[in-house]
Amino acid sequence: MSRQDGMADGRAAIVALPVDDATLAAWHVLAQDAGAANPFYAPAGVAAGQLLPESGRVRLLFVWQGARLIGALPLRTKTARGVALFVENWDQRLRALGEPLVLPGHEAAFWQAALPALARAPGQWLRLSALDRDSASTRELLAVLGARGRPVYETRRYARAVLHAGLSSAEHAAQHVRGKVLKEHRRLRARLADRGTLRFERLAAGEDVGPWVDALFALEQTGWKGREGVAAAADPATEACFRAMIAAAHAAGELDFHRMTVGGQPIAMLANLERGDEAFQLKIAYDEEWASFSPGVLIEMEYLAYALDVRRLLRVDSCARAGHPMIDRIWPDRRTIVSLIVPHPTLRSRLLCSAQAMWRARRQRALNRDMIETAA
Incomplete structure (x- = not known):
């Protein structure tokens, strides 16, 4: 028709x-x-x-x-x-x-x-x-x-975790993350900085997205998904789907891609799809060799500041499963x-x-x- x-x-x-x-x-x-x-x-x-x-x-x-x-x-x-x-x-x-x-x-x-x-x-x-x-x-x-x-x-x-607008990142952390946990985050960041320059970076609009996707998939392979053969790069169709979705979002100006590096080495990455004043977390990965530094939590906390203080998004959907052990602790709202x-x-x-x-x-x-x- x-x-x-x-x-x-x-x-x-x-x-x-x-x-x-x-x-x-x-x-x-x-x-x-x-x-x-x-x-x-x-x-x-x-x-x-x-x-x-x-x-x-x-x-x-x-x-x-x-x-x-x-x-x-x-x-x-x-x-x-x-x-x-x-x-x-x-x-x-x-x-x-x-x-x-x-x-x-x-x-x-x-x-x-x-x-x-x-x-x-x-x-x-x-x-x-x-x-x-x-x-x-x-x-x-x-x-x-x-x-x-x-x-x-x-x-x-x-119910899955979402992040809603309304508070600054500092106010959010003060209300929803225990002071002891925030202190531990600061300690972990300091320990990482001792290993090399610690940077949180965001993919620029005109930058080639390909190397970032390659690094994201490489990080995912270091963890349990890689060991169990369920990482994106382990399946050609899944990899092609992710690459197509990320490339299209980047071309449209709707990709928000973050990475955390120590001494120039990526140890955690986070790819989000944005649509207007909302965002959806598509994939997060970290290098399991650095797991003792909680890089996944640290990049999420850095992203929280970006989403609330810089982008001022109305809502970010974690797209995570119910009861996710990491994101549920720092994002108290639910969808x-x-x-x-x-x-x-x-x-x-x-x-x-x-x-x-x-x-x-x-x-x-x-x-x-x-x-x-x-x-x-």
Whole structure:
């Protein structure tokens, strides 16, 4: 379907990649203006993610109001033995957020148009993963479903660390990091400076990003990811995806790349994707030979000062797993991430999703009993 077909009556259109130049330009604009920043669903993020084998056949749900693109969501149909099971917001291993790109104030209009189109897509139900529970889009989705009397099932929920604006870095440290810990950080920095000149540097706009990425991957190989064969450089597809995402962000002026060196030797690096006044931590790595100096913590503390005092970002998403042992201690705020199952408005879909919900509930009760018995 062309952009003009999707525009004709203002309804949603599900299209295949690649899209035409006019649609691509509108998608770029939407990615910049969306109420919930999501670089993983911007054109460059989708292009990079398609380099991964699990990306599958990606399609795009676009919602237009006249000539204006108000919403976009990459999609994939999950199949088993050639049968379409469900349609879902596109997922792959580097995607940290599944929020659709929606213009602020148009969230209800987006879902009112999107839900009927998604119900016509192949699959028995709709799965939406890695949503921000408190985003305007998720709130409006639940409101639209509620107004139509449609059920929704939450299948996963976790909280991950985020950094919010409001305090200076000094105020943040004073309120959220124990004085004993801050003293230890100062001691570690002094010990590092004894080994050579200690520098915290940031990749310049016109600088070649390639050597920085090479150094980042080399640092990651020194740690447990390298030993277990799960570092980015251990898998050609993962490496290609990271390189493409970082290179595209750098070209667009949306890459924030930091490194910590001692005597000119990189011992910790941190790559972030920026989108407006938000940032997403894409990858952090440090040289394990320097682990006793806590280089990962030190570069995060230095970045905290940069994010709050220099860039004055409204939010930085750690993109870390729940209960991360390092970042959770220095970033006290949390972003609640949820995954939802939405039955289509058919009896078959409702019954299938209801049966799944009952199975999950029974499984959770059994797990809870096992935990109680083990503790006893």
